[in-house]
Amino acid sequence: MYKSLLFAPIFFIVSQSSIAQKNDSTVVREIFDAALTKGEAYEDLRSLCKDVGARLSGSAEAQLAVEWSEKKFKEYGFENVFLQPVMVPHWERGTKEVAWFKTKQGDIVPLHILALGGSIGTEGLMRAEVVPFNSLEELKKADKASLIGKIAFINQAMNPADIVTFKAYGGCYAIRGEGAIEASKLGAIAVVIRSLALPQDDFPHTGSMHYEEQTPKIPAGALSTNSCNLLAEALTHGKVELILEMDCRSYPDIQSYNVIGEIVGSEKPNEIITIGGHLDSWDTGEGAHDDGAGVIHSMEALRLMKSLKIRPKHTIRVVFFMNEENGNKGGLGYAEWVKSKGEKHIAAVESDRGGFSPRGFDCDGTTEQLKMIQAYRELLLPYGLYHFEKGYGGVDIGPLKKQFEGIPLFGFVPDSQRYFDFHHAPSDVFENVNKRELELGAGSLAAFVYLLDRSL
């Protein structure tokens, strides 16, 4: 009798725990089954890419994307569908965007170029000697006089030996962001950079760049990797003249919106888990991987939970953030707005690394919070998710950290090998997203959020 009394509670605990485990395992299986056999992700991404297209902040297409998303949220029966106003930058690429180089021998070679987002135009045809640098560091060390009246060419390549390609991207990021400032400080009249891309091909990759008040603004463009190789080769034979025309320009900030929808929590409706990606994209291609996949992952995760009648304890809120690419006004505005409303935010999950085969989740949080999600590993391993490590949440959800002390942020981690083939390039189109990979990503997000809701 004594023994029985002693062991009964232990048996009860084990038994309960094993039932819960079995239930979680069954629910996760149902989520992936639904994502792969009755998923809407692929057709929704097709519609976002083909019916709306590229959707740079401030563009008509970005506004259409907001309306497209609001309609979808309502069709899928999300609760409290809402457009949260944010003011965003408005920059337009214009109609002219061309470059050639001319060698000492008089050969003229066309180059593949895209203006960097935010760049000023060239005000007509610009012709100047081009000065090459292998890195931003090398440029910074150049003599001031050496760039006066010239065009700087920063030919810094992403390191192909980095296994996680985002690391290689991080290693080059500054040439795009700071290249115009540093070149201008030395007197350059324009800067062209090597696209932040791993393949050797003809696609230039755009992206945001910055100016600073005290330094004259100069035009900035990205050349395709093939174009950079051609130009670099020509430069080994002598002086080269670069001929450049871009008529991009900035306009006053414009009204736009984050798009919001929810499943209201059954037990703690006032405690919110945000999941999302960014609705805006660069203006080339279709923003299919960046970040069409991420917003579709997030919307599909909520839709899957609804379709499987999973009622979370906490409120799960999907947010399609506006303007991640060139200002993060959506992410910043959201965090400030929810704080000002007195909301309680307990976690956030972002998908902004493309629609590739899932590998796991990064945790920007405490060791305890990491351990919490590492406990999901066994349940998610059958679906190819093994990576649960400290890492980065995402740009859009990042500002929540400042507003909510101790909030854990999680970033969805798909395979990164192909991301920089498409990132910010005309090749970031629907056709380059694989249906199963996209669906597995949506399933992963839904399963992760389901488990997170149960853990918190």
Added chain:
Amino acid sequence: MYKSLLFAPIFFIVSQSSIAQKNDSTVVREIFDAALTKGEAYEDLRSLCKDVGARLSGSAEAQLAVEWSEKKFKEYGFENVFLQPVMVPHWERGTKEVAWFKTKQGDIVPLHILALGGSIGTEGLMRAEVVPFNSLEELKKADKASLIGKIAFINQAMNPADIVTFKAYGGCYAIRGEGAIEASKLGAIAVVIRSLALPQDDFPHTGSMHYEEQTPKIPAGALSTNSCNLLAEALTHGKVELILEMDCRSYPDIQSYNVIGEIVGSEKPNEIITIGGHLDSWDTGEGAHDDGAGVIHSMEALRLMKSLKIRPKHTIRVVFFMNEENGNKGGLGYAEWVKSKGEKHIAAVESDRGGFSPRGFDCDGTTEQLKMIQAYRELLLPYGLYHFEKGYGGVDIGPLKKQFEGIPLFGFVPDSQRYFDFHHAPSDVFENVNKRELELGAGSLAAFVYLLDRSL
């Protein structure tokens, strides 16, 4: 002093082990660095796909592929380069391969079809009513009379809910292999099957099929998934006539070769680790993933080891097997031949699941042998390899198991999501292989073989 004596050996062991670990980690890093920054895999695959092309056993292209491979092995300085003769089947697709269906209303709809490998032709235009089945099991249960003079249509789809797509393939494999036999038994004059493919598109996927002596041979073809959907839809409205012409046929067996090269072991040159894939491919597309990637992985693994001056203890032998697709005469012939020569084989590794991002290795061996490779997990995890489980080695190396008791076989496991988009289809071309994913596969194979050689 006593304490010192007691602890000294333990310290020594730990220290040695930690040095060895560090060395392995450094070597693995060097292997992946070389694969990603100085790799030849991508250009070699381009040459195999574009200069040689599809290479079905018995074809002129297969012979060219043998010569291409032999030249490569010699150029890369492999030792004991050798062509091992094997007799292989010789089947040709011919020049006609067309299908339409005609509805009761007289509408004529063209279909995308490929003859299955080994099929007889239709001997001119064949027209007959088509009888649909949702599975091979359903066909087997049909009344014998119901198929006399008719064409069977086995519209069995791969299960999209299987996370590892090879499982879904295994679930449908029999419709291709046995469909003609089972349909013929019931009196059918031909069989068409749903392509073993996951996407909904216009690419038919070919593959091997079988006849048996006591059952009349009937023509067999595979329709694209889109074509199957069209045909199935038409059949819901009434009787449908299928119109079919294929002039494929078999010829007498022909002489071909496995292509062999080695790095001879420094300590145990008579103990052999075989690594390889199959050089033959189906005759559509370019055999880029199946199994161009696998042979290139294997060759690049040896080349990487040589270029990094890694001298293995045991002999590492690369084998480009002939005729995996429709007979496995290369795999069977190799195992018999090396046994007859009295060679000692201690392990074999195969890559035949495409050139996608690495996930790990399967082990067809004992629990001890599995534990041996699970010890590599920590070293290979930084490169995305986490899966080290019991599983399948491969078709080519399979026959070694019969000849060498207890030999462990290992199968390289890349991500499987996109494999059945391309497998045996006209879309299996070089352009659908990603450079980094291919290079990471080659690095994985080289690192795995390096570690295996040290463990054995």
